[in-house]
Amino acid sequence: MYQFFVAPEAINTDLKRVFITGQDVNHIKNVLRMKNGEEINVSNGTDGKEYRCAILEMTDDTVTCELRFIKEDGNELPSRIVLFQGLPKADKFELIIQKCVELGVAEIVPVSMKRCVMKVDEKKESKKVERWQAIAEAAAKQSKRGIIPTVTGVLTYGEALKKAQELDIILLPYEMADADSMGKTREIIQNIKPGQSVGIFIGPEGGFDDSEVEKANAAGAVTITLGKRILRTETAGLTVMSWLMYFLDGRDYK
Amino acid sequence: MYQFFVAPEAINTDLKRVFITGQDVNHIKNVLRMKNGEEINVSNGTDGKEYRCAILEMTDDTVTCELRFIKEDGNELPSRIVLFQGLPKADKFELIIQKCVELGVAEIVPVSMKRCVMKVDEKKESKKVERWQAIAEAAAKQSKRGIIPTVTGVLTYGEALKKAQELDIILLPYEMADADSMGKTREIIQNIKPGQSVGIFIGPEGGFDDSEVEKANAAGAVTITLGKRILRTETAGLTVMSWLMYFLDGRDYK
Incomplete structure (x- = not known):
């Protein structure tokens, strides 16, 4: 239909x-x-x-x-999921928007991080946001979402962390030294309850700077792993989205 | 390193x-x-x-x-996962190869299905397979895989099903009418044991023809859902790959 x-x-x-x-x-x-x-x-x-x-x-x-x-419940997940994406190259960010909207994201926040190669010119930002929002709307229609997810303007890392602290859980995928890091990640993901809001922090192509990980941890972010292989920045967010969708879809939060 | x-x-x-x-x-x-x-x-x-x-x-x-x-264990998943992908448009298939290799796939099999818009000219097929294999190799290096996943030539649907029957489990994402289809999907996915080989059948842009789903079911495929939203063909395979990687990564199969 x-x-x-x-x-x-x-x-x-x-x-x-x-x-x-x-x-x-x-x-x-x-x-x-x-x-x-x-x-x-x-x-x-x-x-x-x-x-x-x-x-x-x-x-x-x-x-x-x-x-x-x-x-009443439509096609929406019972949890509000916000992706904080270290600003990658243009075509990658457009792919991320499309895929994460299909998978149920509520809001996408491009974040300026230390190792970002891309900078958005302030003068061109509103044009960019307009384009990103149009991609989100097209993907929302095609995937039969009940809401049109918002793509915000580019935030600084500090602004992004502040915004993320309004959410119940902040996840930050990062290489963990631990041998059983996937076991710990499974514990963290499976403890998320339908209705709890979740923020996902993804580094840009060059990854997070150590100081950024420290700041996120200080703000309450939980470090998880995305497995033993190295995922590209555009694959990382949609992998976490897939996991959350798997556990939350169709679950009641009353 | x-x-x-x-x-x-x-x-x-x-x-x-x-x-x-x-x-x-x-x-x-x-x-x-x-x-x-x-x-x-x-x-x-x-x-x-x-x-x-x-x-x-x-x-x-x-x-x-x-x-x-x-x-000894390197970065490989303990299960051999084979993606049977209804042949999509060229750029989508290249994206699928790259992303599924990052997520741990062992083999990718392009399949000619009834609703495929793309046809691969027999004369050009070896050139195409060469290109696909090069994309798989580049992604394997970048993501630090222990093997270079194989991309095969295009199989007919019958050939693909025959090949899939050598695997322990065949998953086929398809829209299910059932209200608790995600609950059933979770049961199926979580029953997969490390070491069991898994085939994933994904329809092309136009989806499966009903007769193809019937044939797959007759060959032992299990129908699963990918949630309430409609995923594009290139998103479907990597969503299932993300789920399997989540449950299998770092697990022992002895």
Whole structure:
């Protein structure tokens, strides 16, 4: 079933009506060639619910739908997961956004770290964020997410740590010397409860600077391993996302 | 520490000598500018062991090393994992090879499936396989694998199923109607024991044809879900690889 995002005020639960406007109107009428009566999923992009609708009528600028039922849990994970990604090269970051949105991330925060090769010019930052957000929205539609994950502007390491401290758990994948580091990692991951919010810190191509790991630990981050092989920066975040999704998907947090 | 692959016969355990030849000689001498006495890791590409060496002397065509010790388990997973990937578009398949090699796959088999958009011209196939194998080798070096995973030529669906039946477990991610499909998936994944070989079947961009799922089930494949969101074909395989790596890494299979 096709999925569309609308603003929260475009869903009127009292009248059981949903109004789709903008570019999606042309898409529904002329690209998908949908007919009255066909069912679609609508999300308001923020509450994670799935609003199941049927098309009632189509004008040049509005598709009016009848709201049939609301699926409360939708397709969202029961935990809010925020990826703090050391800013990598442009094409890698776009891949990270797309893949982590598919896997259920709630927010992606590009972070300026010591070993980042990429710097975002302040003048160009808003253009970049706009592009990143568009990639997140496209991936959210394609993967049938109930929210459109946010991509923020670039934060300094200090700002990122401060933001992360609002979350319940902060994970930081880093090479551990310990022989049973994967065993310890499994303990940490499997202790995360549905509903707990999680931050994931990933270093850029050159990895974390030691001082950054120390600061993160001081801020409460827990060090984990991603196995014995060396993962590229763009593989690291989605590996942790896959693990969290595996344990959290479909679990109740009440 | 840098890692190099050599042919098995270039490692002489009796004499405690390892001989590096070919392009790596120039790389060691002139790009990395290594000196005598520096330590490197050598793998023979097949037994998964890590041969720790120190450089003894360098000539124009050979780097001779002293073999110091052999790490038996190296960086390999205790299970042989084979990815059977419905042939996707070229850039996606290259991404899949790179990422799955990082995550520990042993072999990647491109499979021609009903909904594949891509067809590989028979005349061009050997060139393609050569390119795919080079991507696997580069990723194996970068991620410090103990073997170079093989990328095979394109198999028909029937050939792929026959090959998969030599493995202990065949996983097939597919949309399941069941409300607790993730719970069942967790049971299946967590029942896999270190040492058991695993095949993963991933559909192409258009997904599996129903008849293909039936044939796989008849051949013993177990259906799993990848969560409530819709993953792209290139995300599906690496998600399953991440899960298997999580449970298998560092585990003993004796």
